Each structure stands twice: as C-alpha cells, then as structure tokens.
Amino acid sequence: MSYRIGFIGAGKMVNHIVKGLLKSPEMKDDIIVTGRNQQKLDKFNEGKGIEVSTDYSLLSECDIIVNGVSSDQTLHVFNKVRAYTREDAIHISIAAGVSIDEMETILPQHKIVRNMPNIAVSVQEGVMVMAANAHISDEDKETLDEIFNRIAAVAWVEEPLMKYAPSLTGSSPTYTFLMIEAMADKAVSAGFPRQQAYMLAAQAVVGAGKLVLETESHPAVLKDQITTSGGSTIQGVMELENNGFRKSVIQAMEAINNANKK
Ligand SMILES: NC(=O)C1=CN([C@@H]2O[C@H](COP(=O)(O)OP(=O)(O)OC[C@H]3O[C@@H](n4cnc5c(N)ncnc54)[C@H](O)[C@@H]3O)[C@@H](O)[C@H]2O)C=CC1
Ligand SMILES: O=C(O)[C@@H]1CCC=N1
Structure with a gap:
C-alpha cells in the first residue's frame, strides 16, 4: 500500500530523509515537500524530480505530515498548516527539544509521532528513535515501520526518553x-x-x-x-x-x- 507523505521545510534533515526514501523509486510519486520559498524548494528538488510547493493546502492529500522546520518554529508551523491537514493524518515532528505535550496543545485529538533521525538515513543506514501519542495505533506504527525501515533502524520508546535521543542518534x-x-x-x-x-x-x-x-x-x-x-x-x-x-x-x-x- 502506498501513503502520501508531505514534508514541511526544505532543510538539511528533510533533504537526507527524502534522499533516502527516493532510493525506493516507487516512492517518488508519494512525496511532496512544502515550504515558504519556491526558489529554495526548486534548488532542494534538483536531481530529485518530486513535487515541491509553497501551497500548504496540498498537505490535505497527505496521510503522513513530517514537520522538518527548525525546532523553534515547529509549533508555529503545526499551527499554520493544521487547517490544511486531514483529521486522521499522522503528524510527525523531527524537532529536537519539542515535546508531544506541546504538540498536542496545537493538535489535540490528532495522531502525533516524535521522531529523532540521523543524517545516515540518506544512505539507508540511519537510525530513528520514535515516540507516539495515545492516538497512534499499532497499525499506524506498522505503517511507519514499513516506510522508515527502508532508510533506518527504527526504535520505539516512551516519550520521556526522547530528550536523550539526539545525543545517541541525531547528533552522534x-x-x-x-x-x-x-x-x-x-x-x-x-x-x-x-x-x-x-x-x-x-x-x-x-x-x-x-x-x-x-x-x-x-x-x-x-x-x-x-x-x-x-x-x-x-x-x-x-x-x-x-x-x-x-x-x-x-x-x-x-x-x-x-x-x-x-
Ligand atoms: N540536521 C540534523 O542532523 C538533524 C536535525 N533534526 C531536526 O530537524 C529540524 C531541522 O534541522 P536542520 O534540517 O538541521 O535545519 P535547517 O536549517 O537545514 O532546516 C530548517 C528548515 O526549516 C525552514 N523553516 C524555518 N522556519 C520555517 C517556517 N516558519 N515555515 C517554513 N519553513 C521554515 C528553513 O527555511 C529551513 O529550510 C530541527 O528541528 C532539528 O532539531 C533532527 C535530527 C537530526
Ligand atoms: O543540532 C541539533 O540541534 C539537531 C538535532 C540533532 C541534530 N541536529
């Protein structure tokens, strides 16, 4: 089964995740990267050939939303795009230092995953430590495992451990x-x-x-x-x-x- 994945922010870490996923060529049509600046998005898209857009309403087509902006902008951006996303979409944040509790203040009753990846995902040798909120089902976890196992060893943990994940994975x-x-x-x-x-x-x-x-x-x-x-x-x-x-x-x-x- 294929899932549409919408990224927000065309920065370094999103680039590494998308590069890794594109090593599975069938994923090309499943990925859209959104951001504020079309010129930057076009540069990000060089050699990729995916859909990129400044139109956040396109996120309404996505089953999974990956918020990849700088940590201090994460909550602001969830707030900004919330109106465009589906009620049943899985919202993922890769931000260091932003808790599920904080995200739930913006996205109450939504499916939320906190994910700490490292840049080796681009060569399919990454690690991803993930924690889920109460709305994420076992089936949702299996879906995310299926997608992210292509690029990383995935480990699910309880959210209190996420504060300590960057030093072991993202930063390491x-x-x-x-x-x-x-x-x-x-x-x-x-x-x-x-x-x-x-x-x-x-x-x-x-x-x-x-x-x-x-x-x-x-x-x-x-x-x-x-x-x-x-x-x-x-x-x-x-x-x-x-x-x-x-x-x-x-x-x-x-x-x-x-x-x-x-
Ligand atoms: N670089 C890494 O190895 C890792 C980074 N992360 C997390 O990924 C996030 C991004 O980090 P990097 O990719 O390193 O930084 P970056 O600076 O390369 O990327 C951040 C992107 O967010 C965009 N952005 C900022 N505010 C925005 C807004 N209001 N609306 C739309 N786009 C906005 C910026 O234009 C930039 O393209 C951070 O939260 C960081 O904690 C997590 C694991 C590893
Ligand atoms: O330096 C940072 O804060 C981010 C999180 C993990 C890697 N880079």
Missing part, C-alpha cells in the same frame, strides 16, 4: 566524523593519500559498527580481539584512557542532553 554522527577526520589527518601525516585515508578510516568505523550489530558481542570483547598482548594497539588504548576518551564522549552527550530542554 558528528563524534564519528571528528574521529574519522583525526584518523585521516594522522594517516596523511604518515604519507597516506588524503582520499585513501578517509576511505580507510570510514570503512574501519563501518566495520566496527557492523561487528557490534552482527556478533551482538559486548564492545569490550571485540576490543580484546584486537589488543594483542604486548602489542601496539593496547598502547593506543592506554593513551585514549589517559586522555579521557570515553569520559569525553559521555560529557559531550551530557552537554547535548542539557541543551535539549525537553
């Missing part, structure tokens, strides 16, 4: 990008060509993640597979511990959690 690729960049810089300093260094560092990260997922081993067990006794790797691990590597990641997540008030 940044930690890895910083590490990949640092790894590549060091390799380049030793003589590796720049692109080769990025490729090798990135693939090392992909492989490590895949090992955790596929073996379901504790990360420390996998670490112990690499640290040969008296070998070189354990020297690097000791240095990471000396420099508070894990503490630094935990504190970064704490800072993100604190910045997301809800």
Whole structure:
C-alpha cells in the first residue's frame, strides 16, 4: 500500500530523509515537500524530480505530515498548516527539544509521532528513535515501520526518553566524523593519500559498527580481539584512557542532553 507523505521545510534533515526514501523509486510519486520559498524548494528538488510547493493546502492529500522546520518554529508551523491537514493524518515532528505535550496543545485529538533521525538515513543506514501519542495505533506504527525501515533502524520508546535521543542518534554522527577526520589527518601525516585515508578510516568505523550489530558481542570483547598482548594497539588504548576518551564522549552527550530542554 502506498501513503502520501508531505514534508514541511526544505532543510538539511528533510533533504537526507527524502534522499533516502527516493532510493525506493516507487516512492517518488508519494512525496511532496512544502515550504515558504519556491526558489529554495526548486534548488532542494534538483536531481530529485518530486513535487515541491509553497501551497500548504496540498498537505490535505497527505496521510503522513513530517514537520522538518527548525525546532523553534515547529509549533508555529503545526499551527499554520493544521487547517490544511486531514483529521486522521499522522503528524510527525523531527524537532529536537519539542515535546508531544506541546504538540498536542496545537493538535489535540490528532495522531502525533516524535521522531529523532540521523543524517545516515540518506544512505539507508540511519537510525530513528520514535515516540507516539495515545492516538497512534499499532497499525499506524506498522505503517511507519514499513516506510522508515527502508532508510533506518527504527526504535520505539516512551516519550520521556526522547530528550536523550539526539545525543545517541541525531547528533552522534558528528563524534564519528571528528574521529574519522583525526584518523585521516594522522594517516596523511604518515604519507597516506588524503582520499585513501578517509576511505580507510570510514570503512574501519563501518566495520566496527557492523561487528557490534552482527556478533551482538559486548564492545569490550571485540576490543580484546584486537589488543594483542604486548602489542601496539593496547598502547593506543592506554593513551585514549589517559586522555579521557570515553569520559569525553559521555560529557559531550551530557552537554547535548542539557541543551535539549525537553
Ligand atoms: N540536521 C540534523 O542532523 C538533524 C536535525 N533534526 C531536526 O530537524 C529540524 C531541522 O534541522 P536542520 O534540517 O538541521 O535545519 P535547517 O536549517 O537545514 O532546516 C530548517 C528548515 O526549516 C525552514 N523553516 C524555518 N522556519 C520555517 C517556517 N516558519 N515555515 C517554513 N519553513 C521554515 C528553513 O527555511 C529551513 O529550510 C530541527 O528541528 C532539528 O532539531 C533532527 C535530527 C537530526
Ligand atoms: O543540532 C541539533 O540541534 C539537531 C538535532 C540533532 C541534530 N541536529
């Protein structure tokens, strides 16, 4: 079954979600992206060939509405488009820091989902943490799983956990990008060509993640597979511990959690 999905806001995260969904070519006719500025929408649509419009009344044709505007505009925009959306539409917000309670003040009796994706959805390797309000049925969840499993591993949680989701999902690729960049810089300093260094560092990260997922081993067990006794790797691990590597990641997540008030 196909569902019409209407996005609001042609920003970065919406771009990543739409790019991921378009890897399933049959979804092309099911997607519309709405926004305020036609020129920006046309630029967003380059290479996509989907429907884009400044006419929010087109959202009335949509089964699912994804509000992808900046967090501080989320409630204002729900309020603005509410009149154009169907009573039984599923309203999704991807905004960090905006609670279901707040959305329900604008959309009472409506189906609401809070979703925290990350940008890897564009390469169909994303994660999406989702929480639903009381009007979302099990069938609605199955529908959303079916759509979003194309681009992400989907996890449903209770809404109080959503405050802590960005540091684990939405924001977290940044930690890895910083590490990949640092790894590549060091390799380049030793003589590796720049692109080769990025490729090798990135693939090392992909492989490590895949090992955790596929073996379901504790990360420390996998670490112990690499640290040969008296070998070189354990020297690097000791240095990471000396420099508070894990503490630094935990504190970064704490800072993100604190910045997301809800
Ligand atoms: N960038 C990311 O990796 C992630 C972002 N998010 C969430 O996605 C939302 C958007 O973030 P980004 O895409 O990074 O920002 P962005 O700045 O790239 O996109 C926001 C878009 O909203 C549009 N917009 C703002 N106010 C509007 C209004 N009143 N009416 C219509 N359009 C309006 C802007 O023109 C812009 O295109 C935020 O709430 C953020 O928390 C969630 C997960 C990850
Ligand atoms: O930086 C932010 O607030 C958004 C939420 C998660 C990723 N980007």
